[in-house]
Amino acid sequence: MTQPSPPPAPVPAFASRDPLDPAFWDERFDQGYTPWDRGGVPERLRQFATELHGLPTVLIPGCGSAYELAFLSEAGWDATAIDFSPAAVAAARQAVGPQWQGRVVEADFFQYRPSAPLDLIYERAFLCALPRAMWPPVAARWAELLPPGALLAGYFFFDNNPKGPPFGIAREALDALLAPHFRCVADEAVLDSMPVFAGKERWMAWRRL
Ligand SMILES: C[S@@+](CC[C@H](N)C(=O)[O-])C[C@H]1O[C@@H](n2cnc3c(N)ncnc32)[C@H](O)[C@@H]1O
Numbered sequence: 001m002t003q004p005s006p007p008p009a010p011v012p013a014f015a016s017r018d019p020l021d022p023a024f025w026d027e028r029f030d031q032g033y034t035p036w037d038r039g040g041v042p043e044r045l046r047q048f049a050t051e052l053h054g055l056p057t058v059l060i061p062g063c064g065s066a067y068e069l070a071f072l073s074e075a076g077w078d079a080t081a082i083d084f085s086p087a088a089v090a091a092a093r094q095a096v097g098p099q100w101q102g103r104v105v106e107a108d109f110f111q112y113r114p115s116a117p118l119d120l121i122y123e124r125a126f127l128c129a130l131p132r133a134m135w136p137p138v139a140a141r142w143a144e145l146l147p148p149g150a151l152l153a154g155y156f157f158f159d160n161n162p163k164g165p166p167f168g169i170a171r172e173a174l175d176a177l178l179a180p181h182f183r184c185v186a187d188e189a190v191l192d193s194m195p196v197f198a199g200k201e202r203w204m205a206w207r208r209l
Contacts, residue, residue, distance in 0.1 A: 019129055019165050022085040029064075029087035035196045036125045036166065037064060041071045043192045044203040045122070048153060049075050056119035059145065061109040062126030066092035073100045078116065082107040110141055118145055123154030125197075128166035135169070135177055143181035146208040152182060153205040155190060157197055168200060182206035 012031050016024040028034060045068060055076045060068055063081035069092065072079040081096075082105045083089050093101040105112070109126070127138055142152050159168020169177075178184070186205035193201050 019131065020134070025083075025085035026087040029085065029091050034064070036129075036194060038067065038194055039065075041067050042124070042155065042190075044188070044190060045154070046071070048203075048205075049077075052120075054119075057114070057116050058120040058122055059112075059114055059118050060122045061112075062129055063092055063104065064088050064125070065095045066104055067095055068122060068124070069103055070096040070100050072122075073103060079103060080105060080114065082109060082112050084108045110137065114145065117147055118150055120151045120153060121146060123152060123156065125155070125157070125166065128157040128164065128168060130167065131164070132167055132169075135173075139177045139181065143208065148208050150208045151185075151205055152178075152208070153186070154203070155197070155201050156204050157201050159200050166196065178206055182208055 012033050014024075014027050014031075014033075016027050018024055049072060055078065057078040058072060058080070060066060060079065060081040063069065063083045065088070066081040066083075069079050069081040073096075080103050081092055083092065084107060086106060089104055089106045092104040096104060121142055127135065130138060146152060156174060157166050157168050158171060158174075159166070160170060161168050175184070183206065184204060185207050186203065188203045190197075190201045190203050193199070
């Protein structure tokens with residue numbers, strides 16, 4: 001007989017309520033309340049790394065613990081992970097270890113300038129971390145950072161929940177957001193989601209027009 005799953009851990013009381021403030025994320029990392037944190041590299045990204053030719057230059061915005069950074073760097077990719085929360089950066093440096101911690105940069109996505117042209121931006125739980133009003137500036141910055149032919153690839157969270165983070169998007173809204181700059185080239189179900197995203201996230205790749 002299967003045992004009933006334990007009730008979810010209670011949400012700690014947090015002082016910061018604004019996900020646009022790095023302190024919001026600092027507090028959650030400091031208190032170990034990170035339900036989005038996968039503790040490793042998602043399966044579809046592992047597969048994607050074998051599919052892509054060459055050794056792309058990739059940016060991981062809002063990287064959190066940045067497990068993907070070590071994985072992609074070990075695959076030979078020129079990868080950089082950024083986050084504006086000092087606590088997230090500390091968690092990432094710890095997770096990736098001494099070899100790759102210089103590739104974790106404390107920076108705001110909207111200000112950061114890559115030192116080399118990007119082939120790819122990897123998305124996971126960054127768009128959905130930001131209130132919906134921020135989505136047009138995020139899409140505009142993705143488009144600004146990626147030259148024609150480059151890819152925006154990763155995980156997108158679909159939901160119509162009024163409160164977040166995570167803030168889910170509707171498929172039509174994502175299409176409308178990205179269609180001026182990108183063409184969708186992959187759209188697949190995800191089988192290894194964290195509970196907070198389960199059944200509501202898809203692996204997608206969008207090519208810059
Ligand atoms: C929900 S977490 C996701 C972390 C990671 N991508 C993952 O999949 O585990 C969102 C992250 O985005 C970061 N973030 C939010 N706004 C940012 C900004 N403007 N610039 C850089 N990082 C930002 C937060 O500090 C937080 O670490």
